[in-house]
Amino acid sequence: MADTSQSSGAALQISLVGGGIASSGSASASNDGTTESISGNQNPPLAVLGGQTVITAGVLNQYVRAFNDGTSAACAGVLGSGGSISIGPTGNCIVNNGAEVDLVLGANGLATINLRADALYASCNATSSPSATGTASLVNARITSTILGIETTLLNLPVNPAPNTGLSIPGVLDILLNSQSSNAPGQLEVSALDITALGGALASVQVGDVTCGANAVAPPIPAIPLAGAPVALGVIAVAATGGILIHRRRRQALEG
Known part of the structure; x- marks a missing residue:
């Protein structure tokens, strides 16, 4: 018997004050050692988010793989129109940036607060050894404030932040970059960024959430039970x- 594997990914979840949620849903992959099964939409349209106004143009990607050799991979996040994410044969993320993606995070007085980037995504890989790794990629990402058509950059976000990097704009929002957690050896969950708004109708935004593992080594079958x-x-x-x-x-x- 070959080793088993699994992974999952979700591109975007938006939580509103009062309990409303807009979500891209999720995709998952599993492999019993011989056959890979994938469920969920790996490239959902923005329409699945309903009538929210946080993101009105862009691409949602949540690609997952579970291979026959006990390895798995996931890549999920948000890109601008024309962008794409896929997974290569070795489990690597292949990203083609599109136009700039713009997430409206709300208002602070007369200012409109936005998150702008070329790409925002998380990735992970796991093996049955067991081991698991993950990263967050925030390409040309920044938090901006716009008043009367004049845009000011409030905070530039690192391209590859260290795990569980916390940033904030006092009185406006808190940000957790490359959030990583594990429930077992060889299992890892990664989020590209989690934003908690401190005012307005928006409660939080989670971009690019992926999980890889735990993958299992299949025990050998004795010739005689x-x-x-x-x-x-x-x-x-x-x-x-x-x-x-x-x-x-x-x-x-x-x-x-």
Whole structure:
């Protein structure tokens, strides 16, 4: 038997004050050692987010793979129109940036607060050894404030932040970059960024959430099932004894 594997990914979830949620849904992959099964939409349209106004143009990607060799991979996030994410044969993320993506995070007085980037996504890989790794990629990402058509950059976000990097704009929002957590050896969940708004109708935004593993090493199957070993051994012994008796009778007949 080959090793089993699994992964999942979700591009975007928006939570509103009062409990409303807009979500891209999720995609998942699993492999029993011989066959890969994938469920969910890996490239959902923006229409699945309903009538929200946080993102009105762009691409949602949540690609997942589970291979026959006990490895798995996931890449999920948001890109501008024309962009794409896919997974290569070795489990690597292949990203083609499109136009700039713009997420409206709300207002602060007269200012409109936005998150702008070329690409925002998380990725992970897991093996049955067991091991798991993950990263967040925030390409040309920044938080901006616009008043009367004049845009000011409030905060530039690192392209590849260290795990669980926390940033904030006091009185406006809190940000957690490359959030990573694990429930077991060889399992890892990664989010590209989690934004908590401190005012307005928007409660939080989670971009690019992926999980890889835990993948399992399939135990070898014994040639004789253990439960039937005593019976099988008895059969073998009887067969061997019968063979010896037959051999002796033939020899006696020839000597006689």
